[in-house]
Amino acid sequence: MNINFELILTLAVIVTGLIWLIDALFFAKQRQLAGITQLPILVEYSRSFFPVLLLVLLLRTFIAEPFRIPSGSDKPTLLPGDFIVVNKFHYGLRLPVLHTKILQLGEPKIGDIAIFRYPVDPSVDFIKRIIGVPGDRISYINKVLSVNGQLITQTQLGTATDEDESGQNSWPVNIYEEDLMGVQHQIYNRPDANSQDFSLVVPPGEYFAMGDNRDNSNDSRYWGFVPEQNLVGRAMIIWFSWDNDQHKVRWSRIGSSIK
Numbered sequence: 001m002n003i004n005f006e007l008i009l010t011l012a013v014i015v016t017g018l019i020w021l022i023d024a025l026f027f028a029k030q031r032q033l034a035g036i037t038q039l040p041i042l043v044e045y046s047r048s049f050f051p052v053l054l055l056v057l058l059l060r061t062f063i064a065e066p067f068r069i070p071s072g073s074d075k076p077t078l079l080p081g082d083f084i085v086v087n088k089f090h091y092g093l094r095l096p097v098l099h100t101k102i103l104q105l106g107e108p109k110i111g112d113i114a115i116f117r118y119p120v121d122p123s124v125d126f127i128k129r130i131i132g133v134p135g136d137r138i139s140y141i142n143k144v145l146s147v148n149g150q151l152i153t154q155t156q157l158g159t160a161t162d163e164d165e166s167g168q169n170s171w172p173v174n175i176y177e178e179d180l181m182g183v184q185h186q187i188y189n190r191p192d193a194n195s196q197d198f199s200l201v202v203p204p205g206e207y208f209a210m211g212d213n214r215d216n217s218n219d220s221r222y223w224g225f226v227p228e229q230n231l232v233g234r235a236m237i238i239w240f241s242w243d244n245d246q247h248k249v250r251w252s253r254i255g256s257s258i259k
Helices: 005-034 041-062
Strands: 064-068 082-087 101-103 113-117 125-132 137-141 144-147 154-163 170-180 183-189 198-201 206-210 231-243
Touching (some): 005 041, 041 064, 113 206, 125 144, 154 183
Antiparallel strands (some): 113 125, 113 231, 154 170
């Protein structure tokens, strides 16, 4: 069950604000004339909580929002248990709940790690790397990307072991450093998995996204493009990281920028 915190917060701001406003317009003066100094408890709570709720809503909607990484689809860049901060204005300002863009400030670039609402179920947030922007020709042959005819170089760094969410099954992976149009980052490839080759052109108003864990990621290869209106923001830094398997804090990851 996905709790729509954004909707709950927005409704809380509206309700507490209306209670405070209605009291100020219609009832406060009557109490003053009657010599009543005690505020009704509902009004008192609304006056106390409204400024705080409004500030949280504004910060969360227009500035930055925390997210938790739930899966390993973006390993080794992001690990399950990483808590990240997302820049909410990087791709433009949007109204809460309605998600209507009110100010254009920027657009995703190839290599960005973006948060977006899952096109299949917009109540779920996804995080993937932007591989193609509108008009780009994308090819993925033998697990190597090409963008607009330019081969994306990969340099093998070593090997590692990956595992499923339960931790019951594991498999070997090769670690590569990929230079995605100037954005250097690491990816996982499974030597025992077949290449899912494709070639396509990204349509207007859409984006193509893939996880860095290339053979273990539910991404645009399976459900299609990311509509522009589904964009939420750009991942910036890791502010906390918890290793659930070892039950300890990953101190070395805290404060790391995401690229």
